[in-house]
Amino acid sequence: MSKNETIAHNEQEIQRTEAHLAELEYAHPADGADVIEDLPLADQVEVVRGLDLEDAAEFLSEMEKHDRARLMRSLAPDLAADILEQMSPDDAADVLDDLDDAHKQQLLNRVESEEAAEIETLMTFDPDTAGGVMNTEITVVDQNLTADQAITLIRRAAEESEIPYYAYIVDSVETLVGVVSLRNLMLARPRKPLREMLENQQLVTTLYDTDKEDVAHLLRHYNFLAVPVVDYEGRLMGVVTHDDVMDIIHEEASEDMLGMVGAGQDETVDTPWLRSVALRLPWLIVNIANSIVAALVVYRFEGTIAQITILAVLMPMVANLAGNAGHQSLAMMIRQLAMEGWDPKRAWYAVWRESKIGVVNGLVMGLLIFIGVFLLTHQPLLAGVMAVALALDLIVGNASGAMFPIILKMLGRDPAQASSIFVTTVTDTMGFFLFLGLANMFLL
Amino acid sequence: MSKNETIAHNEQEIQRTEAHLAELEYAHPADGADVIEDLPLADQVEVVRGLDLEDAAEFLSEMEKHDRARLMRSLAPDLAADILEQMSPDDAADVLDDLDDAHKQQLLNRVESEEAAEIETLMTFDPDTAGGVMNTEITVVDQNLTADQAITLIRRAAEESEIPYYAYIVDSVETLVGVVSLRNLMLARPRKPLREMLENQQLVTTLYDTDKEDVAHLLRHYNFLAVPVVDYEGRLMGVVTHDDVMDIIHEEASEDMLGMVGAGQDETVDTPWLRSVALRLPWLIVNIANSIVAALVVYRFEGTIAQITILAVLMPMVANLAGNAGHQSLAMMIRQLAMEGWDPKRAWYAVWRESKIGVVNGLVMGLLIFIGVFLLTHQPLLAGVMAVALALDLIVGNASGAMFPIILKMLGRDPAQASSIFVTTVTDTMGFFLFLGLANMFLL
Structure with a gap:
């Protein structure tokens, strides 16, 4: 150049x-x-x-x-x-x-x-705790001031810091004694001492080492704009605000999807890749153990397959379709628990509802498979065996997909954790057992 | 009694x-x-x-x-x-x-x-739009008032309505011309006309028929407490506030999980169950078509299976394990796109990262399977064929799991929609092809 x-x-x-x-x-x-x-x-x-x-x-x-x-x-x-x-x-x-x-x-x-x-x-602070996400630029006001004095103080402070939605009222040793919203300050009689505004107030705070997701739930529950973070002596350390909470909620909800398939719930593209290996491998290994169960069922019917090898062709279809249906119920149930929380009556109602869906989907899919297999093979018995096995396995898939998160919840576990692996085990095992078992009875 | x-x-x-x-x-x-x-x-x-x-x-x-x-x-x-x-x-x-x-x-x-x-x-209003979630109790202020007059007006209004975070400034024909935060009102020179406070302001609004999820993204993007909803003439109709948006974000993130497995994204336990049937059946039927592909591969090797029936026992394990790994990548990628949005460089980096994870997980799993199958069958060739097929299928699973959401995105579709079904098709088909193909070459 x-x-x-x-x-x-x-x-x-x-x-x-x-x-x-x-x-x-x-x-x-x-x-x-x-x-x-x-x-x-x-x-x-x-x-x-x-x-x-x-x-x-x-x-x-x-x-x-x-x-x-x-x-x-x-x-x-x-x-x-x-x-x-x-x-x-x-x-x-x-x-x-x-x-x-x-x-x-x-x-x-x-x-x-x-x-x-x-x-x-x-x-x-641990970035996954209240301390790790809190904002420390807050407006602290002494409880002995009046509403008017507090407003003047906040006006002055607002030039420097972020929007003060709330004024945090402390006593002489910096312990948080109450929170007053800007709105209530503006509406209060100017000479009213802050102390009087705190009567009957239920002070909601969170400890600095509280998990950030629990803080997010707290804020969402109360529709607060910010929640104060305190130490074990009740001294004010900072606030967690609505915008941080939105990000936490956004992150959290997609964690279930990763948990369901046995990946690390907090994995992102920036997670060191060997850490992802370490998070996922254990569940893949658990899955080996699970798929051995299904393999043993097939092993039990090895003789049947040796005589009718078309069974080996159709067998994975039964398992795959029922597995898919089971995952639809599973995802629905995990979401239900995430949205509404744990309510046994609603949860069991959902299992019943999923089972009904399984019956209808099972019948329709069974009919389609019957027609398809019959047209291809002209073997009504083979078509019938596969249709019945598929329909039954689909019902099992829907019911177990809905039940697994509940069982995990009742065991005190995360309802999503690796549930996909267990549902697949059930639909594979039952699918192979029903299909090969019925074939053994009616086709040999 | x-x-x-x-x-x-x-x-x-x-x-x-x-x-x-x-x-x-x-x-x-x-x-x-x-x-x-x-x-x-x-x-x-x-x-x-x-x-x-x-x-x-x-x-x-x-x-x-x-x-x-x-x-x-x-x-x-x-x-x-x-x-x-x-x-x-x-x-x-x-x-x-x-x-x-x-x-x-x-x-x-x-x-x-x-x-x-x-x-x-x-x-x-459609409940899934801005109009369906907006709040109509807002404080509207004429642009010809001063800051001081506006505060008096808001103080009076606050006794009746919810907390006014912002004052909405309109002209003589009720068209929204600007938004001033309570904070800026309090900090302004009392006699300053509101009109002057709006200079250089980028007014952010949403139309009443905008999808509520887009409204949520807007509010989250700007960290607003509320976003004004207008009609096509720019007249103020209401506001969508942070607490509604939190619920929308919470709902939305778990929708991906349902979409992934081909269930209705907005299904809940209160959805009429026959509607769930109607939402899920089409994807189950698509899955029939997909699993026919895998079945055809097995059919192609029917002769091999007839001679070595243990292949039919081990075959589903290969597909299941690789499918599980593929879903780990899939979930990770859907989450990545949901969290950061579409960034081609980051997306393809994620595919590369998932492939590396696939290689390590594939090698470890392959080794474990080799040892397990060898100990059970004392057939080193069979164990080797299964180990190699599994390792390769696992890599394919991870790579395709990461790629599917990108492909869907590039096609302008929802990156989650029914992606689970397609990933399973790939891992089943490749798994059967690799396992039976290698068996055909080395074991017969």
């Missing part, structure tokens, strides 16, 4: 960066984050260098973890540290969590010491 | 009801709803009769749909109508939605006419 070409190239780059910056000027942080994520890495770095620190902090807070970590690694450490300082400490801790230890330390050393200490404290 | 016994019985009942009412006095509506749900129906009715109407409305709004519908059917129509009047119109519409048409009309006729009209309008 000649010198002139290099200059032209740089100018193009500058123009491009300026166009991106103009696009970002009035963008909502979440939209800005999307714009940045879609740029090539080199452009991302240029754009972040061109933003003021506060905007950069907002956009980075909203970026997807993987893209953000890559960008952070490419920024000059001084700039990265300046941006971290502008973030809320919990966001900064999240950003650092995705970097390796050496890089983490390098950046923390560059962050102003008080801020760095707070970020480091937050990073000590 | 003698007269004295009857009186004693009634007195016991009254005491019990009074105890329940005392328990409910300071309970949060969500907790109160739980308390009521756990009572026998007769006691539920007694307790609701004893509550004041406003509390009854709050508790019923929080009750689980199924329990609530049962209770509503047991209340005197006049009392039920009085309670509905105390609810927000969107909650009242939700309650009525679960009742049959005759009962619905009977209650609506008893509700004050203006209120009834609003409830009826809300009930005309």
Whole structure:
């Protein structure tokens, strides 16, 4: 490249960066984050260098973890540290969590010491607990103030911190004694002491080491915007807010699907792949044991198969179709338990309902199979044996698919865990037994 | 029962009801709803009769749909109508939605006419759209007011309606022109006209007929507490709030699990069971077609099986184990797409990652199977054939499990839909082909 070409190239780059910056000027942080994520890495770095620190902090807070970590690694450490300082400490801790230890330390050393200490404290909490997701920028108000004084205090604090939905009322030793919503503060008689507003209040808090999913359930149960996090002495440590909870709920619900098939419930594409191996292999090995049961049934009828090898052709179809139907019931039941919680009457009603569905689906599928096999083989007995075996196995599949999560629940286990493997065992074993058993009786 | 016994019985009942009412006095509506749900129906009715109407409305709004519908059917129509009047119109519409048409009309006729009209309008919206979940009790402010005037207006309105997180600013023809958060109102210079606060604002709204899941994504994307719902002329109709969105997200994430196995994504235990039959049967029938592919492979090797019937015993194990592994990848990939959205680079990286996991799991499983089959049969060739077939099929399972959702996505389909059926087809077909094919080559 000649010198002139290099200059032209740089100018193009500058123009491009300026166009991106103009696009970002009035963008909502979440939209800005999307714009940045879609740029090539080199452009991302240029754009972040061109933003003021506060905007950069907002956009980075909203970026997807993987893209953000890559960008952070490419920024000059001084700039990265300046941006971290502008973030809320919990966001900064999240950003650092995705970097390796050496890089983490390098950046923390560059962050102003008080801020760095707070970020480091937050990073000590297990990320799956209330402490790991809480926000520490909260508005704390002494219980001896009046409503009016509290509003003035909050107005002043709001310029610095995130939206205060609630004012957290503490006593002289910083113990949380109550929560007052901004709405109630605005509606209260100005001179009313906060202490009086807390009478008859049922204070709902969560301990810092509570599992984050339990915190999410709490917030969802009460429709709160935020729930206060306290230590074992009842001192206020932070709050978990609705936006964090939405992400937790979103993550959690799809965990059942992974649990059902015996994968790690918290696996993502960023899980070290050997860890995924370690999470999944045990269930695959359990499945060996389970499929031995089905194999033993087939072994028992080896003689029958030797005489009528077409049985070996049709046998997997019976098991596969009933297995599919069983999984439909299974998924439905796991979802039911996740949505409504454990209610024995509803649960057993669902088993009854699934069994009815199994009967109708079994009859229809049996009829179709009868017609199909008869047309192909012109053997009414073979077609009949397969149709009856399929219909019965399908009913068994639906009933057992609905029952497994209940049994796991009653045993105090996760209703989803590896249930797919056990349902398949039942439908395979029963399918082979019914099909080969009936064949043995009627076809030999 | 003698007269004295009857009186004693009634007195016991009254005491019990009074105890329940005392328990409910300071309970949060969500907790109160739980308390009521756990009572026998007769006691539920007694307790609701004893509550004041406003509390009854709050508790019923929080009750689980199924329990609530049962209770509503047991209340005197006049009392039920009085309670509905105390609810927000969107909650009242939700309650009525679960009742049959005759009962619905009977209650609506008893509700004050203006209120009834609003409830009826809300009930005309598709419950799966923004209009179907929106709340209509909002605080609308004219753009020509100042910040101070707006606060006074909101303060007055807050006594009647739910918490106003935002003030919705309209022009003279009721078109929504902007949204100002309560926080920004409190921080603004008192005399500042609202119009000036809207400069450079990117107004985010949703149309009343937008799918509720898209609304949930919007709110989650921006971390909003509420998103305004407008008609095609831009007139404000209502808002969808964070608590509704949490329920939508919770519901939606588990839909993938049902979709994956070819059940209806919105099935619950309350879906009419014949509708479940209609939703599931088509996929079971698709599965017949799919399993014919696998059956044809076995048919092709019927001669091999006739000579070595132990193949028919071991064959389903290969397919089952690889199918299980394939489902682990499948679930992981569907979750990945649900969590991060569609990013081709990340998606293909995930396929690569799953394939690596497949290689290691395939080798380990193959080794275990080799040892097991060899110890049982003392046939090293048979053990080797099965081990190799299993290892290869497991890799195929992992790779195809990860690829199917991507292919569906690229075809513009739901990445989960019935993918389980197709993955099973691949692992069954490949498993039978590899196992029987290798057996044919090395064992005959």
